[in-house]
Amino acid sequence: MVATSRALAIEHVTLIDGRGGPPLADATVVFRDGRVQHAGAAARLPIPQDSERLDGRGRWLIPGLVDLHVHVTNCGAESLSLWLANGITTVRDIGGNAEWLVQLRGELASGERTGPRLFTHGPMIDGAPSGFRQAAQMGGAPTFERMWAEVDGPDAAVAEVDRLLAAGVDGLKLYQLLPLEPLQAILRHVDGRIPVTGHLTRTRASDAIAAGINCLEHNFVTPYNDVCRPEDRTPDGSGWQVPGFILRVHEGWARADLDAPYVQAFIEQVVVSGVYYDPTMMWGTNALALEETEEQGERYLSPTMRRRREMQAEAARRAGRPPGPVQVGDDALLRASAERQTEFVSRLIAAGAAVMAGTDVGALPGIAGYSLHRELRWLVRLGMTPKQATETATRRAAEALRRADDQGTLAPGQRADAVLLDADPLADIRNTRRIHRVFKDGTAYDPAALLAEYERETAAATS
Numbered sequence: 001m002v003a004t005s006r007a008l009a010i011e012h013v014t015l016i017d018g019r020g021g022p023p024l025a026d027a028t029v030v031f032r033d034g035r036v037q038h039a040g041a042a043a044r045l046p047i048p049q050d051s052e053r054l055d056g057r058g059r060w061l062i063p064g065l066v067d068l069h070v071h072v073t074n075c076g077a078e079s080l081s082l083w084l085a086n087g088i089t090t091v092r093d094i095g096g097n098a099e100w101l102v103q104l105r106g107e108l109a110s111g112e113r114t115g116p117r118l119f120t121h122g123p124m125i126d127g128a129p130s131g132f133r134q135a136a137q138m139g140g141a142p143t144f145e146r147m148w149a150e151v152d153g154p155d156a157a158v159a160e161v162d163r164l165l166a167a168g169v170d171g172l173k174l175y176q177l178l179p180l181e182p183l184q185a186i187l188r189h190v191d192g193r194i195p196v197t198g199h200l201t202r203t204r205a206s207d208a209i210a211a212g213i214n215c216l217e218h219n220f221v222t223p224y225n226d227v228c229r230p231e232d233r234t235p236d237g238s239g240w241q242v243p244g245f246i247l248r249v250h251e252g253w254a255r256a257d258l259d260a261p262y263v264q265a266f267i268e269q270v271v272v273s274g275v276y277y278d279p280t281m282m283w284g285t286n287a288l289a290l291e292e293t294e295e296q297g298e299r300y301l302s303p304t305m306r307r308r309r310e311m312q313a314e315a316a317r318r319a320g321r322p323p324g325p326v327q328v329g330d331d332a333l334l335r336a337s338a339e340r341q342t343e344f345v346s347r348l349i350a351a352g353a354a355v356m357a358g359t360d361v362g363a364l365p366g367i368a369g370y371s372l373h374r375e376l377r378w379l380v381r382l383g384m385t386p387k388q389a390t391e392t393a394t395r396r397a398a399e400a401l402r403r404a405d406d407q408g409t410l411a412p413g414q415r416a417d418a419v420l421l422d423a424d425p426l427a428d429i430r431n432t433r434r435i436h437r438v439f440k441d442g443t444a445y446d447p448a449a450l451l452a453e454y455e456r457e458t459a460a461a462t463s
């Protein structure tokens with residue numbers, strides 16, 4: 001780690017500044033006091049006398065990456081350095097204990113802890129009884145405390161929002177069993193002060209967009225009742241906690257008619273409203289698995305994640321289910337479902353929807369940091385160019401966080417969050433993994449050193 005208030009000059013680098021223009025060859029980028037001071041053609045920029053200099057020849061510089069959907073609680077605070085080692089300089093936590101996350105946000109901002117910048121949406125605001133409570137009563141795996149909140153009606157919903165605003169959250173997350181009325185009451189009460197996202201099932205995504213929600217999570221479930229055939233819609237009160245729900249949704253996707261007028265109308269609504277759409281392709285598409293298993297970082301499974309898997313296996317044993325992910329449906333069904341889901345996201349991208357990059361790491365399979373590179377690969381497979389995918393996880397993510405005036409590009413004045421790559425990400429999106437250095441607020445990190453330290457610390461914690 002090189003903490004310095006001196007300037008750092010990266011010379012002769014190919015600059016992809018995230019603003020949409022073509023890459024700039026032989027650029028010089030100067031960071032000072034945590035901000036971009038200069039970024040431009042090398043010949044035109046004088047290097048400040050006091051600069052530390054870093055040779056960028058044969059390398060590419062992109063803005064720091066953002067994962068818009070993580071659960072730090074599930075991954076464990078020990079995973080924070082994994083995000084940084086993978087070039088992710090900002091994460092948005094959308095489900096955890098608000099007080100703990102606000103404290104963590106401060107420790108990361110002050111440098112007391114090494115890791116990405118943290119935005120928190122506090123706990124998942126669910127209807128009553130919450131799907132988490134129902135799952136626990138049915139003998140499912142326990143969830144960590146206070147990752148979710150139950151609200152029974154609009155008044156309770158507004159009171160919970162006031163509690164979270166007082167705690168200092170950056171946004172809100174509405175959850176699967178929240179009915180339309182409290183959802184509308186929350187959005188009216190928030191009145192645009194902070195962004196609101198939703199993992200929805202009971203309330204239709206189209207109704208939530210009409211009520212003013214800012215972002216949608218999970219292509220597998222949230223748009224499902226707007227996209228499936230009317231006779232395949234899920235009944236009120238059902239969600240992942242209900243046995244048979246996941247299978248039913250796969251069957252509905254497999255039968256969905258994406259040319260139906262109501263699907264076209266929904267796509268149009270998503271595009272025109274400008275709602276951010278975070279598909280988290282990790283959920284529901286296992287049948288079309290991306291192949292590079294050795295690059296998924298499984299060796300960095302955190303002690304907290306390992307403990308969680310053990311608790312889930314134990315809960316499965318008690319319930320008489322096989323351990324590991326519950327298998328639903330046959331391969332042909334899962335493949336047909338996954339193909340229809342991916343086709344739907346492709347159509348959203350082609351129509352110009354604000355499709356984003358989030359992974360749900362901690363709740364879905366995957367390892368902190370590694371999972372985002374996989375999601376970027378998905379976005380390219382679904383129709384984005386590598387340049388669009390890179391901008392999605394940088395500038396457009398900053399827009400979704402309402403911080404585009406502060407971070408997300410390498411323009412002068414912006415936060416000095418960047419990733420120096422050994423290979424061209426615009427030639428192949430998998431090159432976002434070829435990381436030479438990561439910069440957060442102008443501080444340089446060597447990913448190999450971060451990973452070595454992570455392995456030492458987690459080995460000590462588990463021995």
Ligand SMILES: [Zn+2]
Pocket residue numbers: 069070071094095360363
């Ligand atoms: Zn989640």
